Amino acid sequence: MSGGIVARPTTAIPEDQVQRYTFAERAYHWINSIAYTYLLLTGLALFTPLAYWLAYVLGGPATIRYWHPWIGLVYFATIFWMHRMWKRDMQKIPEDEKWSKNLRAYAENRDELMPPQGRFNAGQKQFWWVMFFSTFILLITGIIMWIPEKMPRELHWVLPIIIFIHSATALITIAAFIIHVYMSVWVTPGSVKAMVEGHVSTTWARTHHRLWYEKITGRRN
Amino acid sequence: MSNGNLEIKAISGHAGGTPGGGEYRQADGTTRIGASRDYDVCKLIDTTTCIGCKACEVACVEWNGYEFRETTFDNTYQTMPETAWNFWNLIKFNEVETDGGLQWLMRKDQCMHCEEPGCLIACPADGAIVQYTNGIVDFNQANCIGCQYCVTGCPFNIPKFNDATKKVYKCTLCSDRVGAGLEPACIKSCPTGCLHFGSKEDMKFEAMKRIDQLHANGHANAGIYNPGDPDQKATSPGSIGGTHVIYVLGDARDPEKYGGLPASPSVPIFVKLWKGPLKWLGGIGMVAGVFGVFMHYIRFGPKEVDKAEEVKR
Numbered sequence A: 001m002s003g004g005i006v007a008r009p010t011t012a013i014p015e016d017q018v019q020r021y022t023f024a025e026r027a028y029h030w031i032n033s034i035a036y037t038y039l040l041l042t043g044l045a046l047f048t049p050l051a052y053w054l055a056y057v058l059g060g061p062a063t064i065r066y067w068h069p070w071i072g073l074v075y076f077a078t079i080f081w082m083h084r085m086w087k088r089d090m091q092k093i094p095e096d097e098k099w100s101k102n103l104r105a106y107a108e109n110r111d112e113l114m115p116p117q118g119r120f121n122a123g124q125k126q127f128w129w130v131m132f133f134s135t136f137i138l139l140i141t142g143i144i145m146w147i148p149e150k151m152p153r154e155l156h157w158v159l160p161i162i163i164f165i166h167s168a169t170a171l172i173t174i175a176a177f178i179i180h181v182y183m184s185v186w187v188t189p190g191s192v193k194a195m196v197e198g199h200v201s202t203t204w205a206r207t208h209h210r211l212w213y214e215k216i217t218g219r220r221n
Numbered sequence B: 001m002s003n004g005n006l007e008i009k010a011i012s013g014h015a016g017g018t019p020g021g022g023e024y025r026q027a028d029g030t031t032r033i034g035a036s037r038d039y040d041v042c043k044l045i046d047t048t049t050c051i052g053c054k055a056c057e058v059a060c061v062e063w064n065g066y067e068f069r070e071t072t073f074d075n076t077y078q079t080m081p082e083t084a085w086n087f088w089n090l091i092k093f094n095e096v097e098t099d100g101g102l103q104w105l106m107r108k109d110q111c112m113h114c115e116e117p118g119c120l121i122a123c124p125a126d127g128a129i130v131q132y133t134n135g136i137v138d139f140n141q142a143n144c145i146g147c148q149y150c151v152t153g154c155p156f157n158i159p160k161f162n163d164a165t166k167k168v169y170k171c172t173l174c175s176d177r178v179g180a181g182l183e184p185a186c187i188k189s190c191p192t193g194c195l196h197f198g199s200k201e202d203m204k205f206e207a208m209k210r211i212d213q214l215h216a217n218g219h220a221n222a223g224i225y226n227p228g229d230p231d232q233k234a235t236s237p238g239s240i241g242g243t244h245v246i247y248v249l250g251d252a253r254d255p256e257k258y259g260g261l262p263a264s265p266s267v268p269i270f271v272k273l274w275k276g277p278l279k280w281l282g283g284i285g286m287v288a289g290v291f292g293v294f295m296h297y298i299r300f301g302p303k304e305v306d307k308a309e310e311v312k313r
Helices: A023-047 A053-057 A061-086 A095-101 A103-107 A122-146 A153-187 A191-197 A202-208 A210-217 B055-063 B118-122 B149-153 B175-179 B185-189 B200-216 B269-300 B305-312
Strands: A017-019 A199-201 B008-011 B023-025 B031-033 B041-046 B090-098 B101-109 B129-132 B137-139 B160-162 B167-169 B195-199 B223-225 B245-249
Touching: A017 A202, A017 A210, A023 A053, A023 A061, A023 A153, A023 A191, A053 A061, A061 A122, A095 A103, A095 A122, A122 A153, A153 A191, A153 B149, A153 B269, A191 A199, A199 A202, A202 A210, A202 B305, B041 B200, B055 B090, B055 B185, B118 B129, B118 B137, B118 B149, B118 B269, B185 B195, B195 B200, B200 B223, B200 B245
Parallel strands: B041 B245
Antiparallel strands: A017 A199, B008 B129, B023 B031, B041 B195, B090 B101, B129 B137, B160 B167, B223 B245
16 A cells, blocks of 8 residues: 555655655644644653753743643544544555664665665654554653642552653653654655655655555556 | 851752752761761650640740730640641640550651751742751741641641732741840740750750650550651651651551541652652753744745745736
8 A cells, every 4th residue: 555645636746756744644644743742842841950041041930830731632543533534554564574673784774685665664663653652651640740730649549640641651662763753864864855845756655665656656666 | 056057958849059058078087977966956745744834835936936826725735737838836635545555645746857858849939949958847927928838748737828928937946046146935835844955966865865764664565756756757657758746656656646646647649759850851942942933934834825926927
């Protein structure tokens, strides 16, 4: 499957380029990114006194306590929609196993050792599922932390555990987030353009996502 | 007592140093914390002489300027089930059956002003909770963000949230009165003298004197409630380093029957894990992660597919 990519006749894609992300995919991705960045910075402010200054930068401590949960809902909603758009592309394919096994070669830019990959490579899929499942954990724990006063007193003993899980899960997403931003902005030039303008060069597509390239172009090289 | 009693010892969510904090050496060679520590203050509550008159409840509400809130009737003498954001001092009434008899136990419930306060440990907001060198743990609502993490850290169910102001409130041990050299309002109102106020050392001495008296009068189980205090850990266990409100209990074997006084209070382990190892591992991990990808970049660099392709052509 090409993941529902349909280039509309009106979409002008330059020569030697193929469409990588539709407008909807780009829009959801960037709403999600902005929401995540806000949640990251405000969350860190409440996580450690060393980052509490961020609370003042972002409008004041009581203000970020008010908005963090609401922006969390925006984040969840966009993750939900991204899941609807990408769930087929995120399924495992047989080549993924070899890709994961050769992860070291990929990290050392010996890409000739890597098996051909579909629309997303195995690493991107792992990133996606980490964020997807973390989002659910963050949502459930976050709602409880939003309105602890509504919780019966007898259940208050779970609150420290809930907060601990929320923080630990957020840290896992931060690890994934650092790698995601680094990979897209620095390691694979062209990725940011793909997510902003929607298209990539045929060379880029053939090199990084050969199976996807062959599928959408019908070409063999 | 002087304003020196309100020198700050610990601040919640605070990254820098503590004004007035830190140890310093005195002329006699001993070290003490804080710039001008006179002595730790302490409230002593002798439950054996409390008559449940609730004068302290009224004095507390009056001094702190709150309206007397609506009471709840549940077939006992208790004003309401637990303390509230604007009702910081509550007498808890408990009927306990004994061998062929009935005990009517009364205990004044309020903030215990822990030496290691769970509320302050859990609080993320810089300066929302402060601990003075005299032992008083005080909330500063101007800095409170209403997250209620303090509620999760408290072993005594004391901080209470006000939904209208989105802030948390609790007993201040009348830090305003103490700072001006006065005793707390509840102490001043007590008609039986079951409430005492002074230095922690004096109050511990008074408590032990009263307990000796009770023992001599046949109350063999009388004892002190000062959980985790280094001097009294054996009889009053806990891991909060002692409290600045201490009780004389007629039966110290089972503090629970005095309106749910925890037998061995501690700051929840997950609060400590989250404010301790997780905070440090997370912080170091994030810095290491960013540094790591930077090192990767200068070692391996980008995957330049387009340029490589151009060169081939």
